[in-house]
Structures are given as C-alpha cells and as structure tokens.
Amino acid sequence: MPLGPDLSETLARARSDLRMGVPVLLAGEGVAVLVAAAETLGPERLAALRALDEVDLALTGRRAATLKARAYDGDVARVALPADADLAWVRDLADPKEDLARPMKGPLRTRRGGDASLHRLALVLCKAARLLPAALVVPVADADALAAAEGLLCLDARAVAPFLERVPALRKVVAANVPLRVSDTARLHIFRPEDGSEEHYAIEIGRPDRAAPVLARLHSACFTGDLLGSLKCDCGPQLNAALAQMGDEGAGVLLYLNQEGRGIGLANKMRAYALQDQGFDTVEANHRLGFEDDERDFRLGAQILDALGIVSVRLLTNNPAKIAMMRQSGIDVTERVPLQVGRTPQNARYLAVKAEKSGHLF
Ligand SMILES: Nc1nc2c(ncn2[C@@H]2O[C@H](COP(=O)(O)OP(=O)(O)OP(=O)(O)O)[C@@H](O)[C@H]2O)c(=O)[nH]1
Ligand SMILES: [Zn+2]
Numbered sequence: 001m002p003l004g005p006d007l008s009e010t011l012a013r014a015r016s017d018l019r020m021g022v023p024v025l026l027a028g029e030g031v032a033v034l035v036a037a038a039e040t041l042g043p044e045r046l047a048a049l050r051a052l053d054e055v056d057l058a059l060t061g062r063r064a065a066t067l068k069a070r071a072y073d074g075d076v077a078r079v080a081l082p083a084d085a086d087l088a089w090v091r092d093l094a095d096p097k098e099d100l101a102r103p104m105k106g107p108l109r110t111r112r113g114g115d116a117s118l119h120r121l122a123l124v125l126c127k128a129a130r131l132l133p134a135a136l137v138v139p140v141a142d143a144d145a146l147a148a149a150e151g152l153l154c155l156d157a158r159a160v161a162p163f164l165e166r167v168p169a170l171r172k173v174v175a176a177n178v179p180l181r182v183s184d185t186a187r188l189h190i191f192r193p194e195d196g197s198e199e200h201y202a203i204e205i206g207r208p209d210r211a212a213p214v215l216a217r218l219h220s221a222c223f224t225g226d227l228l229g230s231l232k233c234d235c236g237p238q239l240n241a242a243l244a245q246m247g248d249e250g251a252g253v254l255l256y257l258n259q260e261g262r263g264i265g266l267a268n269k270m271r272a273y274a275l276q277d278q279g280f281d282t283v284e285a286n287h288r289l290g291f292e293d294d295e296r297d298f299r300l301g302a303q304i305l306d307a308l309g310i311v312s313v314r315l316l317t318n319n320p321a322k323i324a325m326m327r328q329s330g331i332d333v334t335e336r337v338p339l340q341v342g343r344t345p346q347n348a349r350y351l352a353v354k355a356e357k358s359g360h361l362f
Helices: 007-020 043-052 061-067 087-094 117-128 143-150 157-165 223-227 235-249 266-277 282-289 299-307 320-328 348-358
Strands: 024-027 032-037 056-060 076-080 134-140 154-156 170-177 186-193 200-205 214-220 252-257 312-316 332-337
Touching: 007 024, 007 032, 007 117, 007 154, 007 157, 024 117, 024 143, 024 157, 032 043, 032 117, 032 143, 043 087, 043 134, 056 061, 056 087, 056 117, 061 076, 061 087, 061 282, 076 117, 087 134, 117 134, 117 157, 143 154, 154 157, 170 299, 186 299, 200 235, 200 299, 214 235, 223 235, 235 252, 252 299, 266 282, 282 348, 299 320, 312 320, 320 332
Parallel strands: 024 154, 214 252, 214 312, 312 332
Antiparallel strands: 024 032, 032 134, 056 076, 056 134, 170 186, 186 200, 200 252
16 A cells, blocks of 8 residues: 655655654665664663664764864764763864864774765755754664564665755646735745655746746845844845846846755854854854865755746846856846845955855855
8 A cells, every 4th residue: 555655755754853863774786784873863862872882973074174184085074982982072073163172082993994974875864854964874684574573664775865966856746826026926946856855936026938038036045144134145135136027127036935044044054154253254153064165955946946837037236156057957047137235344254255155256
C-alpha cells in the first residue's frame, strides 16, 4: 500500500529528527552509521552513541581549517572523539563562538583512509536542517535491527545522496491580489517545495509582458534587514527600491526566496553576526562556522520564473553569480540592472567585502 513515506518525505523527517536531537541511521555499501547533529545532541544520547562503537565528529573542511585539523577527505574532516571528550568539547568543536576565548582544542586526531561518504552525507543533512554542519557519526553493525529496536529512521545512503543534489520541484499553491503602496495591481504567488522545505514567494507587479524581458529581482530573505531595518546590510532598501522600480515601470516580478543568511538559516546567520562582533568579516564568519560563503541554490528562482511563464529577464542585482546561475538554469538575462541603495556607515565594510571577495559590482 503506498501509504508510507517516499524518499523525499523520509528526508524531511530526517531533518526534523536531527533538529530535535534524535539520531538517524544511514545505510551505505556494506556499512551503516548512526548520525546525530552535534548542535542538538543531549548528554544521554552522547553516552549511548559512545556505547555503540568509536565515535567520529564529522566537520566540514572549512571548520577543520579554522581548528587546524587535517581534513584528509578535502571537504570533510573525521575527528576521532577522544575518550574523555564530553558534550561541551563536542559543542566547542562544532560552534566557533568560543574559538578566540578558548583557542586550544587540539591536537585533534583526524582519520584518513576509508570512505568518508557517509560523513559527508551527514553534514549535508545538518546543513539541510539549518543546523551547524557538525555531526557525530558512529558505525553500527545492524542498522535495521537498531532502527526497529529504537524507532529510528534509516535512510538508504545510495538512494538519498543524488536526491539531495537535486533542486526540489515546486508546486504552485495559491495566488491572490495584494495591493501594495508601489502598485495596486500586485499579486502574491506561493510556491511549496515537494521536499517539505521552506516555501518561496513571487510578487508580480502589474501584468508583465512575457514576450519581452521582464524586470526581475531574486531577493533572499533577510529578517534583520527586510523586517527590522537593520543597518548591517542593504537588504531592506534593496527590497523596497526593487518593488518601487517595478511600480514605476508598471510591471515586474520579485522572487522572495526563503534562503535566510545566504542559505544558512537565521540562527546560523546570527552566529555569523556574533563572529563579526569579534572582528571577522562576513565571508570569514561563514567559513569559521563551517559553511561556504554562499549556500544558496538559485535554481529555485529559475524554476519559479519558469512556472510564471517568464523566460527572459532584466535582473536587478549587483551579484554576477546570480546572473551566471540564472543563465545556467536556462533563463535569458538580457541586462543587469544595478541596485545600489542602503549604504550606511554600519554596512560600508560589509559591502566592501562583498565587492572584494564575492565579486559584487558596486
Ligand atoms: N551568512 C550571512 N548572510 C548574510 C549576512 N548579511 C546578509 N546576509 C544574507 O545575505 C542575503 C542577501 O541577499 P541578496 O540581497 O540577494 O544579496 P546578494 O547576493 O548580495 O545580491 P544582490 O543584492 O542581488 O546584489 C540574505 O539572505 C541575507 O540574510 C551575513 O553577514 N552573513
Ligand atoms: Zn540583509
């Protein structure tokens, strides 16, 4: 009976379990591991993991570089958990907030040889759950028996790995008119990804002519900038200026993509801000946390434009990577329309770093 969860539904459950501190099983080619997110694991479960076998702490190559740990697998480091390591030690490795206050965490012994693919998958799952990318990984002899005995989820690693690379299909849920200050003919469309991740929105201003390039903006959610009026970034003024320009021209589409913090989630973005308070820049802060500079997937935006019947755009952006990714996804970008607003004394350095390190055009 097709009542049970399919792969994508099981993955949604796995993200939810990890966020709750519940471990999940990953079964690979002749091996299986139990995985728990370092951020949410409690002391009892840590003790239970230790009772099973030797525990690794999987970290990204970025986080390992900050900790001066050797990442023999390049993008992944497998740190062997020392016998006396407690939860505080695990959290200190996962979370850089005390790196400066408590610099000596090592020497860290990292594993080399063998296969790191399940560790890599564990980190992908932590990121997808919007947690710190740090996972405890312990081998298990019989994954099915453990899953049944403890009521744990067991994922077939070979099946889920390619699935996680894919951009989830989006379903159009509803659209309705929402008159705005900038235009009284605005429509809000809601799109829901099939994998149970955050919904994304399209705000259609006027009735853009699909036969010509449409004025478009791909805006990534910024709770602090868009809603609170934060002076640390330029997001709020960019959002308002883009909508205003669409109102002035009588037509346009703004995609509001729920990729807060360049795709790391609001909690991790606030961790990045706390590191910026310690003196690191926006890119360094992401790296110290174990993330890439930008974890967003703009293929989502291309899919929404496609669903709206828009194939050609004049893109409001200062970010050349957005243009490149739109083109790769089959959207014709006929023109870059600069969007330079919201410069403040507090964000001058942030914007300068984006220009220097991320190639933004200001
Ligand atoms: N991780 C992290 N995210 C940030 C920081 N400051 C702002 N953001 C996020 O960065 C994203 C900004 O998105 P966009 O406005 O699309 O910016 P962009 O890629 O610079 O491109 P354009 O604005 O189109 O030029 C939002 O998701 C913000 O939440 C930061 O210091 N760290
Ligand atoms: Zn912002």
